[in-house]
Amino acid sequence: MSSTRDIDALIDLMARLPGLGPRSARRAVLHLIRKRALLLTPLADMMQTVAATARECINCGNVGTADICDICTSEKRANGEICVVEDVADLWAMERSGVFKGRYHVLGGTLSALDAIGPQELRIPRLLDRVRDEAVSEVILALNATIDGQTTAHYIADQLEGQVRLTSLAQGVPIGGELDYLDDGTITAAMRARKSI
Amino acid sequence: MSSTRDIDALIDLMARLPGLGPRSARRAVLHLIRKRALLLTPLADMMQTVAATARECINCGNVGTADICDICTSEKRANGEICVVEDVADLWAMERSGVFKGRYHVLGGTLSALDAIGPQELRIPRLLDRVRDEAVSEVILALNATIDGQTTAHYIADQLEGQVRLTSLAQGVPIGGELDYLDDGTITAAMRARKSI
Ligand SMILES: [Zn+2]
Ligand SMILES: [Zn+2]
Numbered sequence: 001m002s003s004t005r006d007i008d009a010l011i012d013l014m015a016r017l018p019g020l021g022p023r024s025a026r027r028a029v030l031h032l033i034r035k036r037a038l039l040l041t042p043l044a045d046m047m048q049t050v051a052a053t054a055r056e057c058i059n060c061g062n063v064g065t066a067d068i069c070d071i072c073t074s075e076k077r078a079n080g081e082i083c084v085v086e087d088v089a090d091l092w093a094m095e096r097s098g099v100f101k102g103r104y105h106v107l108g109g110t111l112s113a114l115d116a117i118g119p120q121e122l123r124i125p126r127l128l129d130r131v132r133d134e135a136v137s138e139v140i141l142a143l144n145a146t147i148d149g150q151t152t153a154h155y156i157a158d159q160l161e162g163q164v165r166l167t168s169l170a171q172g173v174p175i176g177g178e179l180d181y182l183d184d185g186t187i188t189a190a191m192r193a194r195k196s197i
Numbered sequence: 198m199s200s201t202r203d204i205d206a207l208i209d210l211m212a213r214l215p216g217l218g219p220r221s222a223r224r225a226v227l228h229l230i231r232k233r234a235l236l237l238t239p240l241a242d243m244m245q246t247v248a249a250t251a252r253e254c255i256n257c258g259n260v261g262t263a264d265i266c267d268i269c270t271s272e273k274r275a276n277g278e279i280c281v282v283e284d285v286a287d288l289w290a291m292e293r294s295g296v297f298k299g300r301y302h303v304l305g306g307t308l309s310a311l312d313a314i315g316p317q318e319l320r321i322p323r324l325l326d327r328v329r330d331e332a333v334s335e336v337i338l339a340l341n342a343t344i345d346g347q348t349t350a351h352y353i354a355d356q357l358e359g360q361v362r363l364t365s366l367a368q369g370v371p372i373g374g375e376l377d378y379l380d381d382g383t384i385t386a387a388m389r390a391r392k393s394i
Contacts, residue, residue, distance in 0.1 A: 004261050007251060010243045016236055018228050019221040028214045030285055032244070033251045033260055039213055040248045046207045047229070047241035054204060054230045063230055064201050088227055 007033075059130070061106030061123050063088050077103050080137035084127065084156065086110055086144055094142065102138075105130065110148035111155055124156065131164050138165040145171060145185075204230070256327070258303030258320050260285050274300050277334035281324065281353065283307055283341055291339065299337075302327065307345035308352055321353060328361050335362040342368060342382075 015025035057069035081102030254266035278299030
């Protein structure tokens, strides 16, 4: 099928997206071809736009369309709190909850001896600079409850000890979570942090 | 996050692909932004190319880049056999197996009283024309083993009865299939079609 070369190339590119294997990439491409005007062309145009404009904030690592992101430039967000997250996806999750009114610092991963990821790879030096240079009163370590996430949190806590208030997210049973589906670690943490009602 | 408007729009478009929900669309877009040169830009370019060139074959319904697809124009594929499939994805699966050397006819779905899909919606009239006009010796009804698929196969068989040899794919245990994971219908079909060894 030589003249379907471009279609095959599109399938190969789509299959490199996280969560899409070869089979779902083929289904996605057929769907795109059927919805050419409504989906394929708008998607191609928007990808071109984002490719031309998207960049990482040089201050916090958030993704936006300027060198300094909206959150870092907003004076409203300068409340002295910095929430440290592993990934931009975690920042987005926080923003959807609307609970946090301060600024962020996106590490871009976790420390990992196995993958040779040290503090320099993780935007940690920039975090230490920010705590020194901005008027920061509290650093919230909102890292994932994994071994690497907690190792990273401990490392940052060591670096910042005595300079700023350090907190982490409470651990416990998620809203709507059924005990039967939770791992032992979560149940243990929830039990130890139990509160009077 | 007003200046991330384009990124949000890209996430919304990606979430409309089959198999991607909002969460996987967000992850895919972050991945695309990180792999801008290697993935986002090539993907946008290839989508534009495919949007400009992809079309359905007016003879068989296959997807290609010409009015008549490669398979319909290839004299090598004119062996008198037409394999009728529901969808282009099924045609691709057949081509990957390499077992079929004839031409195809893509219905574009199945008859469905519930969804008001009749023969006119399904490229069935065109199939009847092809059997009359091309030198067709055999029509292989390779429809899915679903109720709608089998209803559609029966309808086409009725229309073509006496004009051409009609066959369907053998039903049975898939290669590597474990009996324990198969539905009763497959096991029944495999048992009834059992062969001496
Ligand atoms: Zn920022
Ligand atoms: Zn064709």
